[in-house]
Amino acid sequence: MTNSDNSLSFTGEYFIPGKSGERIEADHLERYKFACNFVKDKSILDIACGVGYAGPMFIQAGAKNYFGADINNKLIKYAKDNYASEQIGYSIGDICTFRFERKFDLISCFETIEHIKNYKAAIINLYNLLDSGGTLLISSPNRPVTSPNCNSLNDKPSNEFHIQEFIPEELLLLLNENGFSTDKNNLYGQRQRKKVYRNRYIRKIIYTLFGNPDIKTSSVVAPVKELLPRYFVIVALKR
Template sequence: MTNTSSIVDREAAHFGSMAADWWDPKGKSAMLHKLNPVRLQYLRDRIDQHFDCDECQFRPLEGKSALDVGCGAGLLAEPLARLGAKVTGVDAAAEVIAVARGHAEEQGLEIDYRVGGVEDVEGQFDLVTAMEVIEHVAEPTAFVAALEKRLAPGGLLVMSTPNRTAWSKLLTITLAEGMGKIPRGTHDYDQFIPPEELQAMLGTVGLEVEDVTGIAMGPMKGLHLSDDMRLNYLVSARRA
């Protein structure tokens, strides 16, 4: 790991240990399976608006490139490929990249999976995603700067992360990790980032925030998009 790398070795090892059942909706990554449809709903809306796509179009990313940073075993990268994008996925854990490659092959999807951090990727992409990643990196501000370098002119950046609130700590760590819904040690509350701090980081590297939307949890709806950002939130941005 170089001094400029976003990778934290213990984080890579932690997520690597979850590789075997990553695609099991009842396994260690069960919460990601519940979260993924919410993220995809948001992504599709932002893609349609940012790139002025027909919302009924099956492959709105046809002819565009996408980079999924911290891609895990491909829960987001595969849908992006089905939306038409030429997808590159990068993750620090070699174990999950191996699973990602195998699963994509089974699905007949061509995705360029790589082991490493965003700093190891060259070129620029029309869409850059980093979902539930920034709270696990070595230096968040440097990580955001690295994401900006990978964003092509006219491109779209979408991120998600837990908010730093008592509510997110209760649901994400005390309850979810405490009850075994998420593997213990997955989250460090001190690494959670409030929306205003992330927006400031994005502005510092020359990106303009287009939208901020919360992800809330409710007894009837489960995880869903909301104006309530106390638990988790998504941010979309472009070059200012």
């Protein structure tokens, strides 16, 4: 790793290791640690890869090769300068239109779908990029937690960089309607808390008395059962 470009700074739109705050960094790293359980002997596409720091993680976990794509030229330059190798490559690419010379065994798409206006086109393109029986790992903020005043995909989220935010049921349905196979048994989450936080009045009282509950919750990706996650991850297979 050369560290040849130190000009990147955290804006809230994308993650920069070492510059994004302890909680945000833990959340991002744990998603990729979770993905490492799926990558052995696989050909990987990391769509919206940001600075591409997951490449070495996946190779170390046994991936056959890794390719990262992102729409931001500056991030791709940083990735190439710092992480590229014989098994790791990067390119500029839009999630809705990216093409490649071969299919992938696994695609990771973390904290991206909420930024995409034509999210259905994105899901269809990810399907087309996967080999038969391939795996998609996709995450999203959970709307009731991250944008509690929003009630549907049409409502503007609290985060200025997000176009819409999903609940798990909406994203599960979108995936199943577009060639993937998945269900709630393939649903995982981070920063899980009691569902009482869904009520904004109770949440306001708790925040006032005890502070932000995210500080006391875990960034580790774990199955969603009774608790309400701040971020959720879905594992889906290409039919």
